[in-house]
Amino acid sequence: MSYIKPILQVLSAILIVLFFSNSVSDSALKREYYEIKIYTINGPEQEAKVDQFLQKAYLPALHRAGISKVGVYKPIKTDTTFGKRIFVFIPLKKLDQLSSLLTALDKDAAFQSAGAEYLNAPWDKPVYVRMESIVIQAFKDMPFHQLPKLGGNITDRVYELRSYEGGTEKLYQKKVHMFNEGQEISIFSRLGFNAVFYGEVLAGRRMPNLMYMTSFDNIDKRNELWKAFGADPFWKKISALPEYQHTVSKSNVYLLNPAAYSEI
Template sequence: MVNCSRLSVFVALFLLTISWSAQSAAPKKEFYEIRIYHLKNPDQGSRVEKYLKDAYLPAMHRAGIKNIGVFKPVASDTSAGKLIYVLTPLKSFDQLLVLPKTLEKDAAYLSAGKDYIDAAYNNPPYARFESIVLESFRDMPVHKLPNLSAPKSERVYELRSYEGHTEKIHRNKVKMFNDGGEVPLFDRLGFNAVFYGSVISGSHMPNLMYMTTFSDKASRDAHWKSFFEDDVWLKLKANPEYQNNVSKNTIFFLYPTDYSDI
C-alpha cells in the first residue's frame, strides 16, 4: 500500500508540473515600439529607407526580433512622403532598453547603416523622430501577421489611436476590448489585426492604439460596415458601462513597404 503522505506529495508535484506547463505554454505579453520618422524632403526619405532595409531590419533579425513592420501614409494622405512608421515587436520592455547596445556591437549593422549612423550635423537623414511604446492587450498578447494575398502596394493598414479623458476612463476603453469582446469581434469579422496595445510612453496619453489590415480600401470599408451593423457591437456600444470612454479617435491609413516583414 502506498504511504498516504508520499501519495500527497506525488499528487502535489504532479499538479505543480501541470501548472508550470500551462504557464509556459500560455502566450506572454509583448511590448511594441512605433517609431515615426519626420522627413523634410525625398532625399531624407531615401536615406531612412536604405537604413531600415539594409541595416536595421537585418540587425533586428540577427538579434532574434522578427516581423518588423515598415509603413508609409497612403498617397491621398497629406503626410505622404513626410512620414515613415516602423513597428518593432518586443518580447519584454527590457529588450527595448538593451537594443542600442546590441546594435553597437553589430559590425554588419554599423557598416550597412553608416550613412544614417554617422550623418553630419548639417546633413541629417531625418528632421526628427518620435517613439511610442505600447503594452499588448490581455486578449491578444502577441502580434499576428495579416492573412492577405494582395500586393503590398495595394493593401490598406489602418492604425487607430483612441485617447481617453482620464487614465481611469482609458482603462475602461481597454476593458471594452478585452472583457467587452471587441477583440474577438474584430477577429470573427476578419479584420486581420496585427496588434492591440495600451500606450505606456507617448505624446497623446492616455491612449491605446491598434492596427487592422485589408486587401484594399474597398475591403476596409466593407469590413467596417459589417462591424457597425453587427449585433454584438450594437449591444456593446449601448452598454452604459462603456459610455463616453473616448475623447479623440485618430485614424492613420498606411501601406507596407516592399521590404516590410508585416
Template sequence: MFIQIRKRPVLLLCVALLWSAVCFQAVAAPKREFYQLKIYHLKDQAQEDRLDAFLKNAYLPALHRAGVPKVGVFKPAEAAATNAATAPEKLVYVFIPYASVEQIFKVETEVTKDQSFASAGKDYLEAAHNQPVYQRMEVVLMEAFAGKPLFTAPKLKAPAAERIYELRSYEAATEKLHENKIAMFNNGEMEIFQRLGFNPVFYAQVKAGGKMPNLMYMTSFDSKAERDARWKAFGDDPAWKKMSAAPEYANNFLRADIYLLHPTSYSEI
C-alpha cells in the same frame, strides 16, 4: 491525535496540487509583448530614400541579429500632392515587437555594438547636422493587451501596394476612462474584430508617448474597398451595437486618430 496526523499530508497534497495548477496556468499564458513604434518625419524624397536604405540594409538586419524576428515598416496610403509646396509631410512608421521591455534595452545595446550595422548604416549614423536623414523622430512605447498578448503578422494575399494597414490611436479624457476603453476591448470588442475578418496585428496600451492616456491598435486588409466593407459590417453588427450602447462604456475615449498605411516592399509584417 492520530486523525490530525493523517489529515496533514492530505492537506499538504491538496495545497501542492492547487499550486501546481496555478503555476501551470502562469506558464501556459503567453507573456504580453512590448512594442516600439518609431515615426520618422521627413521633408523630401531624398530623405525618404536615405531612410529606406538605412532601414532595409542596416537597421532591420541588425535587429534580426539581435533577436527580433519581424519588423513592420509602413507609409501613408494617401496620395501625395503634386505641388511640393503643398505636399503633406512624408512619414515612415516602424513597428518593432519585443518579447519584454528588458529586451528593448538589450537589443538596443547589441545593435550599437554591431560592426555590420555601423558599416551598412553609415550614411544615417554619421549624417551631418545640416544633412540629416529625417526632420524629427517620435518613439511610442506600448504594452500588448491581455486579450491579445502577441502580435500577428497577417496573411494577406494582395500585392503590398494594395494592402491597407489601419493604425488607430484612442486618447481618453482621464486615466480611468482610458482603462475602461481597454476593458471594452478585452471584454468583447476584439472578438468582434476577429469574427468580422479585420486581421488584427496588435492591440496595445501606450506606456510612453506624446499623446496620453492613449491606446493604439492595427488592423489589416487586402484593399481599401475591403477595409470599408469590414467597417460597415462592424457598424451594423448587433454585438457591437449592444456593446457601444452599454452605459458602463460611455465616453471612454475623447479622440480617435486614424492612419491608413501601405507596407513597404521590405516590410515583414
C-alpha cells in the same frame, strides 16, 4: 518534535505564495511589447535615406538580435502626410529589449558599417526631421501579434493604425476593458479585420492611450468591413452600455501601405 509541525505549516504557506506569485509573473511575461517608431521626413531625399538605413542596416541588425520580423509602413497617397512619415513596428518579447537592443546595435559592426550614412549624418544635413518612439504592451486577449493573411496585390494592401486617447485614466481603462472583457476584439476577428496587434501605450506623446493595427487587401475591403462593423448587432449592444460611454476623447486614424521591404 512538536515544533516541526508549525515550521512545516509556515513552509507550506510560503511555497503556496511563491507558486501563485510565479504564476502571476509568468502570465505577465506572456504578453508581448511593441515599439513603434515614427519618422517625420521632409522629402524624397530623406525618405530614401531612411529607407536605405531600415532595409540595409536596421532590420538585418534586429534579426541578428533575435527579432524575426519587422513592419514598415507609409501613409497612403490620398493622406495629407503622404511622403512625410515612415512607421516602424517592432515586436519585443520583453520590455528590457528596448535597452539591450541599443547595446547590441552599438556592438554590431555590420550594422555600424551598413548604416554609416544615416548614423554619421552631419548636423546640417539630417536624415529626418524628428523621430517619435511609442512603447506598447499587448492586450491580454491578444497577447501576441499576428501576421495578417492577405491576398491580392501587395501594393494595394492597407494597414490601419488607430490611436484612442482617454480623457482620464479611468475612462481609458474602461475602453481597454471594452476591447478585452467587453469582447470588442471578437467583432474584429469575426468580421475578418486581420488584426496585427492591440495594445496599451506605456510611454508616448499621447497618454493615456491605446493603439491597434488592422489590415486589408485594399482600401475598398477596408471600407466594406468598417461598414459591417458599424452595423454589427453585438457592436451596437456593447457600444450602448453605460459603462462604455465617453471612453474615447480623441482618436487618430493612420491609413498606411506596407513598404516594399516590410516583413509584416
